[in-house]
Amino acid sequence: MVDVTIRVNGQARSLDIPPQVSLLDALRERFGLTGPKKGCDQGACGACTVLADGERINSCLALAVQYDGREITTIEGVDDPLQTAFVRNDGLQCGYCTPGQICSALGMLAEYKDGAPSAVTEPDADPGELTEEEIRERMSGNLCRCGAYNGIVKAIQETAALDTEEVSS
Structure with missing residues (x-):
């Protein structure tokens, strides 16, 4: 297990997760954010796209542990x-x-x-x-x-x- 703190939509959120958990699964299953979708789970469809420090990423291809200390913005945090x-x-x-x-x-x-x-x-x-x-x-x-x-x-x-x-x- 790995302790991870990710800023999600402006709020620091902590997790104790296995290192292989995707950012998408952490957002959906651990934080209850249903905006990012699991479409293909292979990075081909873009349904899971979120912003990491302002840059778009496929969250299904990213490990949550990679984003320790970083800012993730999902659709729930967007007002544009x-x-x-x-x-x-x-x-x-x-x-x-x-x-x-x-x-x-x-x-x-x-x-x-x-x-x-x-x-x-x-x-x-x-x-x-x-x-x-x-x-x-x-x-x-x-x-x-x-x-x-x-x-x-x-x-x-x-x-x-x-x-x-x-x-x-």
């Missing part, structure tokens, strides 16, 4: 205009993937804002304009079995435009 943009733009249907989609989109927007390139980034791209192609590529690790991708892209574009307006104001 992106959430209402998802609703307004029909970026969800059944809702199963939505927590992971939103956490991933928040991490992706931060990556983009910081200038992290992607496979489709143009060499001298204007970081103020996030294209549909760029969003689709950067969000490709998050699957939606209902096919709400068009609404997800619109919600992210809307939120990115709000961020750009705030910076220029």
Whole structure:
């Protein structure tokens, strides 16, 4: 057993767990947070995406002991205009993937804002304009079995435009 303290959604939470427990299982089974979903349990679907110190990760592939002393944000700890943009733009249907989609989109927007390139980034791209192609590529690790991708892209574009307006104001 290993003693681990993880800050989850701003609150320090302690565990005494076997070292092989995934972060996803710790969040769901030990802390009762049902936002991160166990979709594929192989890192292929993105339903378990959470933010670790602001960076998006697949919590099913991470061991809880790796995150001792770190900040984990799940959908339960998110309060962002992106959430209402998802609703307004029909970026969800059944809702199963939505927590992971939103956490991933928040991490992706931060990556983009910081200038992290992607496979489709143009060499001298204007970081103020996030294209549909760029969003689709950067969000490709998050699957939606209902096919709400068009609404997800619109919600992210809307939120990115709000961020750009705030910076220029």
